[in-house]
Amino acid sequence: MEEDIFNSLVLALSDVDYRFVNANANIQRLLELYSNTASGLRLPPPAAKHIIENLPDVTITEEAQCIICLKNFSVGDTAKKLPCNHLYDKECIVQWLEKTNTCPMCRFEMETDxxxxxxxxxxxxxxxxxxxxxxxxxxxxxx
Ligand SMILES: [Zn+2]
Ligand SMILES: [Zn+2]
Known part of the structure; x- marks a missing residue:
């Protein structure tokens, strides 16, 4: 059920022509939508610094997409992998985790400070x- 919230956020984002919107604007929009949807819930704090600094790099081996900027990865690209196995661009996920510790796709909660x-x-x-x-x-x- 919680995943539905995020799926609807992603749908809401798909109104935008991403190619002309930078990741930072998308993050702002997602965070706004998230705070509205999760009204009453406060936005979880940023992920712990050491978590952000030590996110593992993975090489893309099959079709994947960064849902923050909606860029499609190509096989061979490098991406950051969260403990829940979701993949993101480094710039996107670092900016996101500096705002809140939750995976934008599945709301997996990472350690915070x-x-x-x-x-x-x-x-x-x-x-x-x-x-x-x-x-x-x-x-x-x-x-
Ligand atoms: Zn991205
Ligand atoms: Zn996830």
Whole structure:
């Protein structure tokens, strides 16, 4: 369901002729749309500096697109890969993560330098882990 929000953001962006809009303008627009859509939710803080600095480079091997500037990558191009496996141009994703820690495609939340936010984020992660552990336990009990 959360993915739907982002899909609609991407659709909204497709009104624009990207070739004439720079990535920075797209980021502004996406962030605005995101804050409007997620009304009541505050925009998550920027990603941690060390995360932004250490994003791994990958070589593109199959069709992919940077959804921030909507540029199509060619096989052999270099892109930045987030932990959720989504690919972006370096310039686009660095600018984005300096504003908010969430993957524009799937809202995967990356580590931040914000202590308060980290408490919440880790609590959410632990809850997810517990759920997964319970599922495994269930599966082993009833199989
Ligand atoms: Zn891009
Ligand atoms: Zn993602």
């Amino acid at each position: 914000d202590e308060e936010y980290e408490k919440e984020r880790k609590e959410k992660l632990r809850a997810k882990q517990r759920e997964a552990e319970l599922e495994i336990l269930h599966a082993s009990m009833y199989s």
